[in-house]
Amino acid sequence: MHREVLPVPPVSPPVRVVVADDNPVVRAGLTALLSSHEDVMVVAEAADGHEAHEAARHHRPDVVLLDVRMPGVDGLEALPHLVRIAPVLMLTYSGESEIVEEAVRRGAGGYLVHGEFTVEELLTAVRDITQGRAHFTPTAATAVLAQLRSSATAHVDASSPPPVFTTSPKRLSQLQPSVGQSRREFQLSAREAEIMDLIASGMTNQQIAATCFISEKTVKNHINRIFAKLHSSSRAEAAAKWLGTAVTS
Numbered sequence: 001m002h003r004e005v006l007p008v009p010p011v012s013p014p015v016r017v018v019v020a021d022d023n024p025v026v027r028a029g030l031t032a033l034l035s036s037h038e039d040v041m042v043v044a045e046a047a048d049g050h051e052a053h054e055a056a057r058h059h060r061p062d063v064v065l066l067d068v069r070m071p072g073v074d075g076l077e078a079l080p081h082l083v084r085i086a087p088v089l090m091l092t093y094s095g096e097s098e099i100v101e102e103a104v105r106r107g108a109g110g111y112l113v114h115g116e117f118t119v120e121e122l123l124t125a126v127r128d129i130t131q132g133r134a135h136f137t138p139t140a141a142t143a144v145l146a147q148l149r150s151s152a153t154a155h156v157d158a159s160s161p162p163p164v165f166t167t168s169p170k171r172l173s174q175l176q177p178s179v180g181q182s183r184r185e186f187q188l189s190a191r192e193a194e195i196m197d198l199i200a201s202g203m204t205n206q207q208i209a210a211t212c213f214i215s216e217k218t219v220k221n222h223i224n225r226i227f228a229k230l231h232s233s234s235r236a237e238a239a240a241k242w243l244g245t246a247v248t249s
Contacts, residue, residue, distance in 0.1 A: 014041040015130055016061040020052035020078075021091070022070040030065065030091070033119060040126060047071075049078025056085040062130045063087055068094040068103070076102055083107035087129045090140075091122075097143035104144060111140035121213045133210050141198075141211045148201045186229045186241075195222045196230075200239040 017034060019042055021027045031042045044055035049066075050073040056064055066088050068075040075090065076099070082088050087109040090100075095113040103111055109129045112122065116137035125135035136144060188196060191212075198208045205223070209216045232238035 012039065014039050015063060015127055016041050016043045016059065017126060018042075018044045018046060018052060018055045018059060018061045018064045018086075020046040020049070020055075020064060020070070020075070021067040022047050023067075026067075034123075034126070037123060040123065049073030049075055049082075053078050053081050053085075056082055061086050063089055063126055065089055065091045065126070066108075068092040068099055076106060079103060079106040079108060083109075087132075089125060089129050089135070095139040095143075097146060100140045100143035101147045104147070110135040111137070111144075113137045113139045117213070124213070128210065134207070135213070136211050138194075141194075145197055145201050188226065188229060192222055192226050192229075195219065196226055196238065196242050199223070199226075199235055200242050 017040060019027055019030050019034070021030070024047075027045045027047075031045060034040045034042050043059040043061055046052035046055050048070040052064060052066060052075075053073075055061075064082050064086050066075045066079065066082065068090065069092070075092070079088060083106070088107065090103050090108045090111040091114070092112075093114045100111050109132070110125055112125060112135065116139060117125070121135075128135060195208055195212065198211060203211065205216050205219045209219045212219070227233065227238055230238045230241050232241060
């Protein structure tokens with residue numbers, strides 16, 4: 001009697017990573033941390049942007065972890081060239097909004113600021129970026145959100161005729177208060193306020209989950225509580241109330 005031999009499911013190859021940081025201690029620590037997991041392999045290290053580009057060209061990694069401030073060719077200079085080869089995840093102590101915005105403009109697939117993520121969150125980000133899922137730690141997410149809002153304002157066509165409002169001055173005086181006042185009025189928690197900001201910026205549940213390092217189910221639970229507190233039945237209605245553009249009855 002022959003036993004049926006079940007097929008062995010294929011094992012996915014490890015995520016191949018290049019680590020670029022001018023600090024040898026940081027490089028060694030990241031390499032040891034990542035290499036301790038079977039599904040991640042560090043194929044090369046680099047001390048500046050030039051070395052990172054050469055390593056990426058030679059090894060063709062799945063992900064490049066890239067610092068910003070490095071001697072010679074820094075991370076921002078190397079970034080546009082690296083993203084032509086592999087997705088790039090910024091991993092740095094530089095959390096200035098201008099640098100975050102420039103990194104995103106130049107093609108970074110995510111931005112993690114040291115001290116704002118756990119080991120598991122780093123590993124999740126490394127794995128996810130190969131699938132096109134972005135990850136941002138709080139400082140970087142705030143900078144991206146600010147840029148989104150700034151861009152939305154800047155794209156308003158100044159040459160367009162002014163809109164015609166049918167709302168009376170009395171009704172205009174009943175507009176919701178500022179966002180800061182809205183937070184106090186609606187009594188949202190810090191996490192709920194963060195998620196409401198991301199909703200108002202136009203992010204999907206998947207994008208919010210990636211940005212906040214939480215599951216989509218958790219995002220939905222937060223949104224249900226937010227809608228209840230804002231007495232809203234849709235994202236548009238909640239955003240209008242949150243941003244102070246909803247007219248009260």
